[in-house]
Amino acid sequence: xxxxxxxxxxxxxxxxxxxxxxxxxxxxxxxxxxxxxxxxxxxxxxxxxxxxxxxxxxxxxxxxxxxxxxxxxxxxxxxxxxx
Numbered sequence: 001x002x003x004x005x006x007x008x009x010x011x012x013x014x015x016x017x018x019x020x021x022x023x024x025x026x027x028x029x030x031x032x033x034x035x036x037x038x039x040x041x042x043x044x045x046x047x048x049x050x051x052x053x054x055x056x057x058x059x060x061x062x063x064x065x066x067x068x069x070x071x072x073x074x075x076x077x078x079x080x081x082x083x
Contacts, residue, residue, distance in 0.1 A: 001026040003035055009063075009073065010080045016041040016063070029065060037066040044072075 020041035027038040044060040060074035072083040
């Protein structure tokens with residue numbers, strides 16, 4: 001079991017992306033009041049046209065919790081901020 005808060009999301013990105021939907025790994029998000037189980041952690045991508053070639057770039061992430069809450073993060077100046 002891994003318990004984390006907003007401050008640790010950027011550090012745990014590789015783990016969240018790889019293991020959020022793995023039922024053998026329990027990821028818990030602590031909002032300061034209660035810990036919530038993370039059900040999924042998915043990247044948001046945008047497709048850009050650059051000189052006739054299309055490139056997908058990650059512009060944020062969506063974290064879904066067991067209580068049906070959704071927390072969106074966006075990348076702003078290299079930092080993750082809650083959207």
